[in-house]
Amino acid sequence: MWTARILRAQDSRVRWKRAVHVSALLSLRGVKTNIGRYHILHGVEFDVAEGGLTMLLGRNGAGKTTTLRTIMGLWRAHEGEIHFAGRDIARLSTPDIARLGIAYVPESMAIFGDLTVQENLVLAARSAPPERKRLDWIFARFEALKRFWNLPAGNLSGGQKQMLAVARAIIEPRRLLLIDEPTKGLAPAIIVNMIAAFRELKDGESTLLVVEQNFAFARQLGDTVAVMDDGRVAHTGTMAAFAADAGLQQHLLGLGMGEHQ
Amino acid sequence: MKRDLLPLLLIPLLAAAAFPLVGSSASWVTLTVAGLAMGLMIFVMASGLTLTFGLMDVLNFGHGAFIAVGAFVAASVMLALGTWMQVDSLWLNLAAFLPAVLAAMAVSGVLGFAFERVIVRPVYGQHLKQILVTTGGLIVAEQLLKVVWGPDQITLTRPTALRGAILLGDIAIEKYRILAVIVGLVVFAALALTLNRTRIGLLIRAGVENGEMVEALGYRIRRLFVGVFVVGSALAGLGGAMWGLYQETITAGIGGQVIVLVFIVIIIGGLGSVGGCFVGALLVGLTANYIGFLAPKVALGSNILLMALILLWRPQGLYPVAKR
Ligand SMILES: Nc1ncnc2c1ncn2[C@@H]1O[C@H](COP(=O)(O)OP(=O)(O)OP(=O)(O)O)[C@@H](O)[C@H]1O
Ligand SMILES: [Mg+2]
Numbered sequence: 001m002w003t004a005r006i007l008r009a010q011d012s013r014v015r016w017k018r019a020v021h022v023s024a025l026l027s028l029r030g031v032k033t034n035i036g037r038y039h040i041l042h043g044v045e046f047d048v049a050e051g052g053l054t055m056l057l058g059r060n061g062a063g064k065t066t067t068l069r070t071i072m073g074l075w076r077a078h079e080g081e082i083h084f085a086g087r088d089i090a091r092l093s094t095p096d097i098a099r100l101g102i103a104y105v106p107e108s109m110a111i112f113g114d115l116t117v118q119e120n121l122v123l124a125a126r127s128a129p130p131e132r133k134r135l136d137w138i139f140a141r142f143e144a145l146k147r148f149w150n151l152p153a154g155n156l157s158g159g160q161k162q163m164l165a166v167a168r169a170i171i172e173p174r175r176l177l178l179i180d181e182p183t184k185g186l187a188p189a190i191i192v193n194m195i196a197a198f199r200e201l202k203d204g205e206s207t208l209l210v211v212e213q214n215f216a217f218a219r220q221l222g223d224t225v226a227v228m229d230d231g232r233v234a235h236t237g238t239m240a241a242f243a244a245d246a247g248l249q250q251h252l253l254g255l256g257m258g259e260h261q
Numbered sequence: 262m263k264r265d266l267l268p269l270l271l272i273p274l275l276a277a278a279a280f281p282l283v284g285s286s287a288s289w290v291t292l293t294v295a296g297l298a299m300g301l302m303i304f305v306m307a308s309g310l311t312l313t314f315g316l317m318d319v320l321n322f323g324h325g326a327f328i329a330v331g332a333f334v335a336a337s338v339m340l341a342l343g344t345w346m347q348v349d350s351l352w353l354n355l356a357a358f359l360p361a362v363l364a365a366m367a368v369s370g371v372l373g374f375a376f377e378r379v380i381v382r383p384v385y386g387q388h389l390k391q392i393l394v395t396t397g398g399l400i401v402a403e404q405l406l407k408v409v410w411g412p413d414q415i416t417l418t419r420p421t422a423l424r425g426a427i428l429l430g431d432i433a434i435e436k437y438r439i440l441a442v443i444v445g446l447v448v449f450a451a452l453a454l455t456l457n458r459t460r461i462g463l464l465i466r467a468g469v470e471n472g473e474m475v476e477a478l479g480y481r482i483r484r485l486f487v488g489v490f491v492v493g494s495a496l497a498g499l500g501g502a503m504w505g506l507y508q509e510t511i512t513a514g515i516g517g518q519v520i521v522l523v524f525i526v527i528i529i530g531g532l533g534s535v536g537g538c539f540v541g542a543l544l545v546g547l548t549a550n551y552i553g554f555l556a557p558k559v560a561l562g563s564n565i566l567l568m569a570l571i572l573l574w575r576p577q578g579l580y581p582v583a584k585r
Binding site for chain 1: 464467470471474476478481
């Protein structure tokens with residue numbers, strides 16, 4: 001009996017190793033999440049390769065936001081494993097997950113409106129006051145943050161709040177960035193800046209997992225895709241292949257011809 | 262949020278409106294000082310409660326227990342140091358008063374720590390249970406007070422230097438009220454500085470707005486909450502000590518009596534807002550004193566009326582806290 005169980009355990013570990021890409025920084029296996037009495041995620045599985053940018057796509061309500069929140073520990077996965085840098089984080093508390101080097105930009109932005117832009121960033125820089133060089137790098141891309149440095153963040157426009165939410169995640173180097181719809185409400189010129197910033201981060205210190213509805217943006221930036229449908233990941237692969245396959249896009253995202261930008 | 266000064270203006274407006282009604286300027290000054298003193302004592306008791314609600318949505322009806330314990334502990338210390346209280350020396354009086362309030366704060370703070378562990382923690386996020394369980398905690402605490410200090414009320418006389426009034430022409434200002442105003446303003450300034458100038462303060466304000474995001478930035482909001490809970494309990498103890506000495510009689514029901522005013526104040530101010538709590542407390546204190554003078558019969562209901570009027574104007578309170 002005992003031996004059988006040990007053998008089975010070893011067996012599953014071997015399978016695990018084979019299944020996980022060697023260079024995956026984050027991998028989800030069989031993740032199920034309930035919100036209240038609703039079953040939202042039904043066994044989500046995908047990998048995020050280290051040093052790359054993975055796009056998490058899918059129709060409205062597919063479960064993208066729920067997946068990011070589950071990784072962050074804001075919803076509990078009641079089943080399944082979430083491995084980050086080699087350890088299972090599915091049972092850690094949200095602050096402990098963040099302290100492993102994961103930053104999160106929620107869909108709602110969740111900037112602190114009563115605090116100034118500066119205070120928002122001071123809190124986001126957990127280990128030390130924000131570095132001058134780093135700030136200048138951010139200001140070069142999101143100029144509005146410099147202009148409204150001492151303004152309560154609640155007074156910023158929607159797009160400016162979005163910039164602040166992203167800036168808060170990148171004010172210090174983090175290993176993994178989870179970003180939910182970063183382009184929402186942003187002017188095209190700022191989106192160009194954001195693409196540049198994400199590329200630099202990816203080439204340097206970070207791995208990114210980005211949820212995005214704007215397919216033109218997603219296609220430019222993504223190395224790989226994971227496409228969700230009804231609480232599962234229905235497709236994974238390279239962005240190049242996915243972008244070339246209009247039929248698959250139509251099937252998974254419901255993109256009509258005219259909707260391509 | 263823009264800095265919104267309108268609610269602040271209500272204080273001078275209320276005072277100005279009362280002036281012609283009161284008639285005599287001497288009475289008006291006396292009443293105004295009395296109102297400010299009362300309001301500031303309530304502010305000291307209420308400030309912690311509004312923050313704990315803002316941070317974790319915890320409705321703590323047991324807060325009155327910390328007020329009562331503060332009053333009893335301070336009274337015991339002052340009775341024990343009775344000789345210092347009775348001599349005609351401000352310094353010796355303060356030498357009795359200071360350890361009394363410090364002891365009150367310490368005991369209430371420790372009690373708050375235990376209360377959070379044992380009573381509040383198991384019911385995080387469940388409002389109905391919070392109301393029931395913390396109210397239960399208050400009842401138990403009141404009974405324990407009777408066990409420790411006996412069922413009779415304790416009579417306490419203010420120290421000699423804080424008895425009587427200062428006369429400025431025909432205006433009389435009670436000395437103890439001046440002390441209450443000073444203590445209240447010091448507490449307010451300390452809280453405002455902490456909340457606006459320190460990292461912990463920024464975290465508390467951020468947590469009141471969106472606790473989840475504070476956690477996602479890597480901060481443990483529960484620890485922050487426990488700290489705020491303990492400080493809030495200690496301040497309730499300080500407020501209770503001041504209030505007991507103001508009333509000069511202390512009963513086990515003292516917490517239950519003022520907690521109604523405390524809740525009115527934090528609702529008027531906007532749950533979670535210390536600035537709102539401050540303005541609300543002053544309005545409540547002033548209203549109670551003006552109405553108590555002008556129409557003593559309706560004094561009891563005046564604060565409820567004030568709350569209703571303010572909520573008609575601003576349903577979320579004077580300074581609504583932006584949530585999520
Ligand atoms: N708090 C909640 N309570 C109940 N159901 C929820 C809750 N949050 C999300 N859901 C449900 O879970 C499903 C997935 O939602 P989710 O927000 O993860 O989708 P999404 O892929 O991010 O969609 P969108 O592209 O519109 O942002 C939806 O059907 C939604 O109704
Ligand atoms: Mg979403």
